[in-house]
Amino acid sequence: MAKIQEDRILDARGLLCPMPVVKAAKEIKVLEPGQVLKILATDRGSIADMPAWAEDTGNELLEWHEEGDHLVYYVRRGEDE
Amino acid sequence: MIFEQFRYEPLSAASYLVGCARAREALVVDPIADLGPDFYVLEAADQGLDVVAVVETHVHADFVSCARELADMTGATHYLGAAAQGLVRYDVTPAADGDSIHVGQIELQAIATPGHTPEHTAFVVVDHARSEEPWAVLTGDSLFVGDVGRPDLLVGDAELDVMDEETRAATQFRSIRERLLTLPDHVEVFPTHYGGSTCGGVNMSGKASSTIYFEKRYNLALAQPDAAAFVRFVRETAKPFPDGYARIKSYNLGLIGKDELAGATRP
Amino acid sequence: MTPAEVKSAIAEGALVLDLRPPRRFAAGHVPGALTMQFNRADLADRAELVLPKELALVVHAEPEPIAAAATAILREAGYDVRGHLEGGLAAWTAAGEPVAELPLLDVDELRERVHDYLVLDVRERFEFRHGHIAGAQLLPSGEAWQKAADVPGDRPIAVVCGDQTRSAAVASMLLRAGRDARLVMGGMVDWLERGYPVEKQPVHA
Numbered sequence: 001m002a003k004i005q006e007d008r009i010l011d012a013r014g015l016l017c018p019m020p021v022v023k024a025a026k027e028i029k030v031l032e033p034g035q036v037l038k039i040l041a042t043d044r045g046s047i048a049d050m051p052a053w054a055e056d057t058g059n060e061l062l063e064w065h066e067e068g069d070h071l072v073y074y075v076r077r078g079e080d081e
Numbered sequence: 082m083i084f085e086q087f088r089y090e091p092l093s094a095a096s097y098l099v100g101c102a103r104a105r106e107a108l109v110v111d112p113i114a115d116l117g118p119d120f121y122v123l124e125a126a127d128q129g130l131d132v133v134a135v136v137e138t139h140v141h142a143d144f145v146s147c148a149r150e151l152a153d154m155t156g157a158t159h160y161l162g163a164a165a166q167g168l169v170r171y172d173v174t175p176a177a178d179g180d181s182i183h184v185g186q187i188e189l190q191a192i193a194t195p196g197h198t199p200e201h202t203a204f205v206v207v208d209h210a211r212s213e214e215p216w217a218v219l220t221g222d223s224l225f226v227g228d229v230g231r232p233d234l235l236v237g238d239a240e241l242d243v244m245d246e247e248t249r250a251a252t253q254f255r256s257i258r259e260r261l262l263t264l265p266d267h268v269e270v271f272p273t274h275y276g277g278s279t280c281g282g283v284n285m286s287g288k289a290s291s292t293i294y295f296e297k298r299y300n301l302a303l304a305q306p307d308a309a310a311f312v313r314f315v316r317e318t319a320k321p322f323p324d325g326y327a328r329i330k331s332y333n334l335g336l337i338g339k340d341e342l343a344g345a346t347r348p
Numbered sequence: 349m350t351p352a353e354v355k356s357a358i359a360e361g362a363l364v365l366d367l368r369p370p371r372r373f374a375a376g377h378v379p380g381a382l383t384m385q386f387n388r389a390d391l392a393d394r395a396e397l398v399l400p401k402e403l404a405l406v407v408h409a410e411p412e413p414i415a416a417a418a419t420a421i422l423r424e425a426g427y428d429v430r431g432h433l434e435g436g437l438a439a440w441t442a443a444g445e446p447v448a449e450l451p452l453l454d455v456d457e458l459r460e461r462v463h464d465y466l467v468l469d470v471r472e473r474f475e476f477r478h479g480h481i482a483g484a485q486l487l488p489s490g491e492a493w494q495k496a497a498d499v500p501g502d503r504p505i506a507v508v509c510g511d512q513t514r515s516a517a518v519a520s521m522l523l524r525a526g527r528d529a530r531l532v533m534g535g536m537v538d539w540l541e542r543g544y545p546v547e548k549q550p551v552h553a
Contacts, residue, residue, distance in 0.1 A: 014389045016389075016394060018394075045536075046510070049510050057474075105371075
């Protein structure tokens with residue numbers, strides 16, 4: 001898989017559900033459409049709510065995976081946001 | 082596995098929080114009174130963990146331990162090497178050579194490594210969620226990064242000191258060579274002191290972690306050909322004594338109370 | 349605050365906020381207590397999402413330093429925290445006071461007997477739309493304090509969220525409103541990881 005290059009990183013480790021998504025929603029507004037936000041989270045609930053948020057807001061969840069003790073999400077800002 | 086190293090710079094001392102997120106349990110290793118039991122409880126709680134065990138590699142002489150307070154506060158089991166039972170004036174759960182302490186999927190395996198002190202015990206860390214192989218070893222004050230624990234922090238009471246300086250040094254040499262350097266090369270070394278700490282010699286690195294391979298290869302004290310040469314090397318590369326160590330040690334042994342400590346909390 | 353003082357505060361309308369882990373809350377808590385998960389990073393943010401500021405609170409957290417930290421955090425966020433229960437649940441029961449329980453379910457148990465429950469999904473609308481358990485009703489956690497008493501009481505209520513962070517809070521509100529609430533540990537993440545089916549059709553609450 002090609003490595004995704006992020007334009008900004010949001011470290012939401014240690015935050016509990018639903019804060020990672022709440023913070024991601026705020027943070028992505030700082031990006032231009034097409035730019036990628038990388039989100040780090042330890043909250044297991046984010047596995048369900050991150051894809052839901054991305055779909056709902058017209059952003060694109062490019063990829064996510066577990067990395068050691070945390071989760072990594074790459075979300076590309078859509079046009080509509 | 083949750084593995085946090087807390088480096089307390091004023092004492093160049095490292096303590097640890099090791100836990101299993103799934104089981105919501107953690108253990109604390111070598112907690113420092115200067116940080117206090119509240120610190121460890123809150124760090125654990127931030128990660129959704131309860132402190133169920135407090136493990137000490139040995140009875141410290143250079144910093145006041147808050148292991149007893151932390152164990153009382155949380156109901157955790159307080160562990161020390163089995164040889165500590167005849168030395169400390171309080172109840173402690175012994176960790177004998179080969180014993181295991183479990184928190185969820187994490188296992189700490191006790192390795193008796195007398196030398197720096199008679200009860201000194203190192204703990205190998207295994208994360209069964211990943212592998213049965215040892216991943217790291219908490220070496221306390223036996224093996225440091227670039228150095229070894231000093232053998233001369235005696236309180237002057239033969240019953241409490243158990244071994245004299247020379248015996249401690251020679252025993253340290255054997256403990257490290259036979260019990261620690263025999264661990265696989267990849268095993269990460271996490272000590273309780275680093276940098277400027279006076280618990281070891283002048284070669285102690287400011288980096289607070291290493292590997293068995295690297296220490297086997299580049300630790301000057303371990304390069305000594307025999308116990309006698311090791312003892313000489315350690316003597317020649319010693320640092321000044323930690324301030325107030327006899328009083329601090331007496332407190333940690335349970336011989337004196339907090340009020341008699343009076344300002345001896347840091348070297 | 350002593351158990352007696354906490355009891356008086358409750359009689360005057362204060363709410364006990366239990367910040368212990370969900371399993372411990374489930375095993376026994378001060379009757380009528382609400383629960384949330386503790387951390388220092390975002391306790392205030394999460395409390396603001398579900399708890400009105402007008403409430404007078406009594407913190408229940410163990411051990412002591414957590415109660416002190418939580419009290420400070422919540423007061424800083426503008427909550428009226430009267431104090432904390434000194435000695436925790438042990439002190440409460442030693443004073444002869446009763447405890448309430450919250451039954452737990454895992455997703456396997458829920459799947460097996462899903463028709464026996466009213467499944468209440470307390471996530472946001474967009475999360476619900478993305479995929480929910482067939483037949484589940486939606487009550488976003490931020491609206492739960494207002495609407496807990498409106499939730500039907502004919503069947504036991506299986507409360508679910510992404511994991512169990514928000515659902516624990518809502519389950520405690522339902523218990524307080526006299527409902528037979530059960531907390532689904534592991535929530536939708538566990539449900540999805542098991543491969544259990546989800547629906548995307550909206551269900552009218």
